Amino acid sequence: MSNANRMVIELLRLGAYLQREGARITREFGLAQQQFVVLVAIKEQGPVSQKAILSDLLYEKSNVSKSISRLSALGLIKTSRSEKDSRVVLCEVTDEGRDIVERCMVIMKASNEKWLQHIPEDELEQVVQVLGSIRPMD
Secondary structure, eight states, X not given: OOHHHHHHHHHHXXXXXXXXXXXXXXXXXXXXXHHHHHHHXXXXXXXXXXXXXXXXXXXXXXXHHHHHHHHHHTTSEEEEEOSSOTTOEXXXXXXXXXXXXXXXXXXXXXXXXXXXXXXXXXXXXXXHHHHHHOOOOO
16 A cells, blocks of 8 residues: 555544544534634634635535534624625634633643654654645645
């Protein structure tokens, strides 16, 4: 088996673990994992349009729209029309949303550090660089 295929199989295996653990942690905050990822993206980029969120994440447009609706209904984000283009809806995290992101990230950080503690920091950096260079096919 080629190294490319082996890497994809390992990523799928790790993806299943991360999906399960991420869902477990975000569930404590009343969120699905995908909703949390969208919330973090809005916090990091906000105020941000749905189009910009989509270009950053690998989710389908309908899933992001549903996440935005849910996060707005929960009061974790607020939406407004762009002053430059009234067709564009901007999303921004509320104080409550910011608090949830920060509290959830504390739990995730502790879990990740425990899970990855056996890997030297320089090797982690190499993995981050390689994963960051991988782009999906169009």
